[in-house]
Amino acid sequence: MxxxxxxxxxxxxxxxxxxxxxxxxxxxxxxxxxxxxxxTVSDGGEGWTAAFHDAIGGTIRTINAHDALMRPIKASYLVAGDTVVIEVAATVGLALLKDTELRPTLATSYGVGEMLVDARIQGCKRFIIGLGGTATSDCGIGMLKALVHKLHVFRPQVQQIDDVLPFFKYCSFTLGSDVINTLCGKLGMAAVFAPQKGATEKEVELLDRRAAQFAAFSARHFGYDKSNEPGAGAAGGLGYAFLQYFHAEMKPGADLLFRALxxxxxxxxxxxxxxxxxxxxxxxxxxxxxxxxxxxxxxxxxxxxxxxxxxxxxxxxxxxxxxxxxxxxxxxxxxxxxxxxxxxxxxxxxxxxxxx
CATH class of the missing domain: 3.40.50.10350 (Glycerate kinase; domain 1)
Structure with a gap:
């Protein structure tokens, strides 16, 4: 049998x-x-890195980073040639916080940006990002801030996000998630997922308003808007940040892994x-x-x-x-x-x- x-x-x-x-x-x-x-399987959340390690091999790299409350932690990702597999929950995961520590309006995705910069410095060009299980609802703003801060150390001319984007010019980003929610509204990341992260009704309204404002600002800046794309609401809006700022491609996480396996x-x-x-x-x-x-x-x-x-x-x-x-x-x-x-x-x- x-x-x-x-x-x-x-x-x-x-x-x-x-x-x-x-x-x-x-x-x-x-x-x-x-x-x-x-x-070993995962749809983009917990276990994503371990599942891909079993599937494609490679080396686990561990770095110093920060959790969703900006506390120092060790975080790991997978490197296989010029491919990097990153599980965002490794830094900003909900499972890393106690129930009494949940701060949905303060939690930041900064740690994800730290992993991206480190992987890029290692020479990685193909990013496979597992979205899921985060304690954040910041639309990826924390991640974008980390990219600026961390790259400024190596390149002082980096002062804002526009200075960061050329650093990733020849990179591809594939997102794995089982979430198809858009960024804002009744089916958006705040309304659907923020309550699971400890948000009150008023905080849900605040987070949704913040998301709409950030999306409007980004749309004016780039001349296009990805906030209504399926999956933009994944991982507290990290999906949106990758789609809007890095032209990422969204895929069902399980399907990405199944192909590798x-x-x-x-x-x-x-x-x-x-x-x-x-x-x-x-x-x-x-x-x-x-x-x-x-x-x-x-x-x-x-x-x-x-x-x-x-x-x-x-x-x-x-x-x-x-x-x-x-x-x-x-x-x-x-x-x-x-x-x-x-x-x-x-x-x-x-x-x-x-x-x-």
Missing amino acids: NILVALDSFKGCISSAEANAAAKKGIEKVNPQAEVHTF DFEDQVKKADLVITGEGASDRQTLMGKLPSRILAIAKKYNVPVALLAGRVSDEEVLRRGGFQLIHSINPPELSTEECLKPETAKKNLESTVSDIL
Whole structure:
């Protein structure tokens, strides 16, 4: 039996690689002869760098940078030839802050700019940026400021963002994200995502107003406006900054990774695909990573099992095409216990053994 395992991270709990390892143990406990292939996966957020490292190799480079509250941290990105893979959550990730530290109107994307400058100095020209999981809603303004500040050290003539752009003239930027929201409005980055980052109703209005003002300024400056492009609202508006200032190309994050992994060719050989995420509901079918995997498996009539820490809308998910749908956590287990990494791994392993 050929089984393909590609579980997304269970956010705040276990990584994609850890989830895959637990599932593999569950398979081998029941069927030691099974041929098991595991793939570290990400749609642009947590685990993006690790997933590409597994896919294309390269070297992990670690630098001094700053988190969303401008506190010093170590941040890593992947270098493979002249290609750099950057996970913005490595510096400004929501997971790096405690709930009591969330400051949506103050959080800055400065750390992302620090990674960009360092990578460019290393000679990188092809940037693959994973957008997702940020604590920021600053439209990338912090990132742009960091580009000016950091390049000024090497080139004193750099005084403003226009002086920075030639430094990246021969570079390409590909963005990976599962978000299609625009920058402003009812479906914009503030209205949809800022509440998850601790924003009050008034702060959402403020952030949306700031975004509109910044977009208007940028449109006047460049003579074009990317704020209504799908994905401009990704990662607290970082999507917009890359689209507007660097003519970036937006792609579904999972699809970018799957091409690097030659994932479809592996799926067609499988007898079963096991995927999953921290919480699954009807939104899973709206472009989230498990639904991307499902779409590929459907082409070759390969059954897909969906595992999650919490499952809602099971009938909707079943109609969407998932043959097996399971929560890995017993209903009597407390949320606190469910989120313990060792508990999650144990429950994932036993769930996989049970469904096989």
